[in-house]
Amino acid sequence: MRVVALVHYYVPWYMAGSEVMLHAMLRALADAGHHVEVVVTSHERGPDEYRHEGIRVQCAGERGSVVELLDQLAPDVLVSHHQEAPHAAHYARTRRGRSPRVALVFHNTFPGALAVCRRWRPDLAVFNTDWVADYYRRRRAVMPGTQTLVVHPPVDADRHRTRPGDRVTLVNLNRDKGGEIFCALAERMPDIHFMGVIGGHGEQIVRDLPNVRIQPHTPDPRRDIWARTKVLLMPSVYESYGLVSIEAAVSGIPTIAAPTPGLKEALGEAGTWVRRTDLSGWEREIRRLLEPGEWRLASKKAKARSAELDPGEELAEWVRMVESL
Template identity: 50%
Template sequence: MVVDPMKICAFVHFAVPFRNAGSETMLHAMLKSLAAAGHDVTVVTTDTPQAPQQYQWDGIQGLSRPGPYAAAAAVRDLAPDVVLTQHQNTPVALDLARAIGSKSVFLMHNDFDLNRAYLERSPDLVVFNTDWIAEQYRDQVPRSLVVHPPVWAEQHATEPGDCITLVNCNRDKGAAHLYYLAMRIPEVRFLGVIGAHGQQIRVGGRNVEIVEHTTDMRRDVWSRTRVLIMPSVYESYGMAGVEALASGIPVVAAPTPGLRESLGDAGVFVDRDDMDGWEAALRELLDPAAYEAASARARARSAELDPTAELDAFVQAVEEVSGHARPRQRRRPRGAPRKAADS
């Protein structure tokens, strides 16, 4: 039990359930871990006009305010011990934390140049979402750790379907690949899932179905998917691929550093512009023996990616940087799969 709980505030532009992209779902899992450890957690958003001014979701308190200045006032009123932030609100959040005497935690999801300016504001703790990004910046920050985007396999595992699927039908994620491959492999069904960000490209086709953005990926996507394609221009990690692995769904992906780190030996990597290679990889997975071997590798990789230890380390790091760490019994984050020792 925590003897000295913290008051923690996440100052961000979007949050679950009003935006369910990778950054938001990662943040939500991390906030749940802090709440499960006994801390008082609130998320304040600047760009969710569809949200009520005050709400609760999955055990996390939420406040919606129109823009960074109104949100900053709400954070100031909360007087948190720690301010977490990510993406575009980072400069305001880091300056605010310093002004009100709070410790700051910056969640860094990519290696874009803009992050160098954020790091110059000297956050007290930097959380990198991958090892490959951490290696580029670790020497520039006084305290950091890596937390890969948490995926609980039990929340996604299901019986795979029969479609070749793309999640997020924007250009950079590979919408053109989806439609072109569907024409080249007409005997197979393709599924496109409307994403949470980017301009979505909807093109009809005899063997292509487009489904709307969903918060129930297991039922609406993974239960219909045989193979996931990720021909992305950029992926710092690739949560969708890790979710697919939980069901033994093979992932054919462009070899970005993030996808190589997340998928490991389970990934089938093809250069983004090699359309003949994409078709060949997918046709190979139509063979039952090849598919079963790839599926076994996917399940094995999924088992390696249990996020429990990294989330525990994150909670401990936030407690230590705030000066609120106390001896306590570690608790399993809410939503985490139950292990034998917990039963």
């Protein structure tokens, strides 16, 4: 079976949660013996063509060249997400003869994504959490004839497991992820070592503070992030899941988070919850978790939660459902 993913960005040049999740899903298809390729449309970093972990990635920035490249690749199944989802569905509908089946992955509850699911009626709609899937169903965004599946963003534990470091870390310094809150906490706590990681999307809020290390966007989070992190911060406005919190949990790194539905589903009882705008609460919980006894207890809970979220079963079901298309 020939599977092609049509996307705007791809790993390892863009390591945001959506891209990391989709790559894990495509690798599962490749590991099952299927031919998998990726077409990217907004690839501002990296080469125009490359291979990553056995998957060939080609850049086709012009819309006409995208269609030509998809025609050449002749997919049996076309996979997409975000802004390329309607283009993938439109391409499949307008092909003469045997059209590819369409599997779309939905990572959030934004109105535009619901409209895509409702209008384009993919053969398979994949949701990254139970709460997101329920949200679409309650709003009747899933039309008759569309199969549905929940795949929580997979984490390959062996790619992330390491000995934690000593810093309090925020991954992605844009406003919605909490970049301003991170800077405010670093200013309030000059005795604590912080690390801010440049994210894969959004304008980054970076200030020159003596107790803050800035880590560039990286394809190697185990070495560059988790080996330097003791506590992870996620003061996000919105998280449909919160993949980095589970990547951190593999190494027993606890997360302090704003109580979004996605982070609650991801972390469960392993999370430490603080209202996003409560700076005193964030400071209090940071200092508490940096105490050795409190950190060991939270670390144990994080590792246990990571073990509960083994992705093998959901990825196997994903492969089975794509094959059934």
